[in-house]
Amino acid sequence: MLRKFALATTIAALAATASFADGHGKKTIVEIAAGDDRFSTLVAAVTAADLADTLAGDGPFTVFAPVNDAFAALPEGTVQSLLTPEMKGDLTNVLLYHVVPGKVMAGDIAMGTMAAGTAMADGTVCITKSDAGVMLDDGTGTMANVVIADIEASNGVIHVIDKVVLPGNSPEC
Numbered sequence: 672m673l674r675k676f677a678l679a680t681t682i683a684a685l686a687a688t689a690s691f692a693d694g695h696g697k698k699t700i701v702e703i704a705a706g707d708d709r710f711s712t713l714v715a716a717v718t719a720a721d722l723a724d725t726l727a728g729d730g731p732f733t734v735f736a737p738v739n740d741a742f743a744a745l746p747e748g749t750v751q752s753l754l755t756p757e758m759k760g761d762l763t764n765v766l767l768y769h770v771v772p773g774k775v776m777a778g779d780i781a782m783g784t785m786a787a788g789t790a791m792a793d794g795t796v797c798i799t800k801s802d803a804g805v806m807l808d809d810g811t812g813t814m815a816n817v818v819i820a821d822i823e824a825s826n827g828v829i830h831v832i833d834k835v836v837l838p839g840n841s842p843e844c
Contacts, residue, residue: 700734700824701727709831712742712750719754720763730826731774735796735807735815737835745835767792768809768838774827777805777820794838809836 701723704710713736717723726732742750753762770791780800790796797808805817819831 697825699727699826700730700732700829703822703824703829704736709738710736712739713737716742716750716754716762716766720759720766722763722766726770726826728826731772732791732827733771733773733775734827734829735769735771735817735832735836736829737769737815737832738818741815741833741835764792764838765835768794768796768836769832771796771798776828777817777830780805790838792838796836805830807832807836809838811837811839813837 698706701714701717704717705714717726726734752758753765768790772791775798777800780798794810797810799806799808803816805820807815807817809815813834813836815832815834815836817830818833822829822831
């Protein structure tokens with residue numbers, strides 16, 4: 672009886688893993704983000720900046736995707752201001768600062784390494800890996816933690832982060 676239960680549990684876990692991989696791996700980065708309520712602010716920003724087609728393109732891209740709470744932690748009025756048509760250039764730069772060309776999986780980053788990632792916007796972000804996990808440093812003192820790594824998409828990978836990183840002070844990695 673216990674053996675049948677263990678076998679059924681294992682089969683169910685494998686099926687769920689395969690389903691998760693199939694469900695995400697065939698979708699683009701944009702489709703995955705649009706289908707997850709935790710990214711509604713990011714999706715609104717990508718739409719306002721007219722970047723949806725770019726991020727749905729062939730890639731590959733590595734996107735460090737801030738969740739809604741990360742945007743909410745910015746100074747009051749920042750998000751609303753960035754979403755206005757007059758700020759489209761600044762918004763685009765902020766969003767592209769979260770995108771690195773190529774597909775960088777968390778396992779590709781060596782422990783203890785501080786590597787420079789050339790963002791698709793002007794500037795560099797430092798990507799570090801320690802026992803605490805993978806982090807991004809934007810040079811302003813903001814360290815964004817990767818809270819969910821390696822969400823594979825058909826055109827790259829998404830790493831969910833807990834803060835919005837801002838361009839301006841390219842850090843030395």
